[in-house]
Amino acid sequence: MDDIVKQALAKWPNVPHCYGWLGLDARGNWYLRDDRTQAAGPFPASKGSLLQHEKLIDFIQRNYESDERGQWFFQNGPQRVYVALEAAPWVWRVSEDLSVRSHTGQAVEPSACLIDEEGRLYLVTPLGLGLVHTQDMGLAAEAVEQGRWTPEPVRAADLPARFGHVMTPGP
Structure with a gap:
């Protein structure tokens, strides 16, 4: 986990978690899923926007982990953004x-x-x-x-x- 993320967690420990906004497909691609995409159906039937910004993808991948329940997430500063999986983590x-x-x-x-x-x-x-x-x-x-x-x-x-x-x- 990036140091800047650890610092943000320490500074703001009670930020609510985010669900449904990020997906990982079977080819290792990340998808951003806005409200409209989420309303259209679950991942991967309704994928959303393919992330293509290399620095953002690198940041997500450096801060990709799982919790004690086996739910995978991206720690985005103080906010935990949970990831919907198409096939596997x-x-x-x-x-x-x-x-x-x-x-x-x-x-x-x-x-x-x-x-x-x-x-x-x-x-x-x-x-x-x-x-x-x-x-x-x-x-x-x-x-x-x-x-x-x-x-x-x-x-x-x-x-x-x-x-x-x-x-x-x-x-």
Whole structure:
């Protein structure tokens, strides 16, 4: 967490939390969801505006965490902005050397590999559960073929309870 965020939390500890305004899609993209977007339906059916400002995205990703209930949020100064998830709290990018990084840029080492009923591939890491980015499925297939990862079948609906994350946070 950024020092400036920690200072803001200390200065204003009782700022209300924000729900429904931020979403993370299955490709690691962040979406801002205004009142009109929220009224149109839940994330990801109603996504909102794709964030494209690199410094804002970097700030969100440096201050992205989960609470004790498994709800993921972005600590925006003194305000906690909870994140609606399309697939999982993390989106993994696989490199040519088959190393793995999170959508926030953190290097991780997978400990398990899961495949759901729709063929989506998930990796379990010390950071938690994440979905392999669709553009990296060829590289992921190489890791499976080399025996680095052995996919275990799962139902996507069972993943939040199994890994302790909340798809749509609420108060």
